[in-house]
Amino acid sequence: MPRYFFNVRHRPGPAGLARDPEGEELVDANAARERALTVARAMIARDRLVTIRDWMDCTFEITDGDGQIVLTVPFSDTVPDADNGD
Template sequence: MPRYYFHLRHRPGPEGLAVDEDGDDLPDLDAARLHALAVARDTIARTRTDIVRDWFVCAFEITDEAGRHLLTVPFSDTVPDEVP
């Protein structure tokens, strides 16, 4: 099973990236995207709002074991396009 790393981009520039040193084993990139969205939702719900003013500037930059960038998952993707 491939290992994916979920680096948290919280502002532009190299100082704005929290590096995931551990990663997670997931079946494929679709599962990695769903995992990133679930973690983003949980992070938004658990964290005090005064720590991060705008979660929508945050994103997970997903890489593989070789460090290749595979996908960026913006926290804004946690909000559905249409509200029922």
């Protein structure tokens, strides 16, 4: 299974990217996206950091073993689109 690295962009600039040094093995990019959403939901619900004022400003920049960005998942994707509601 390929390994995906769940880096988090929390501010612009080089200091605003927390690099995931370990990664996780998942079947494909789709599974990586689902994993990112699950983790983001858990972080929004429970984890508080001095560094992060608003989780909704954060984005997963998921890379492969070569360091290439495979997909980006904004934490705001955990919230269903407002215009789908009512």
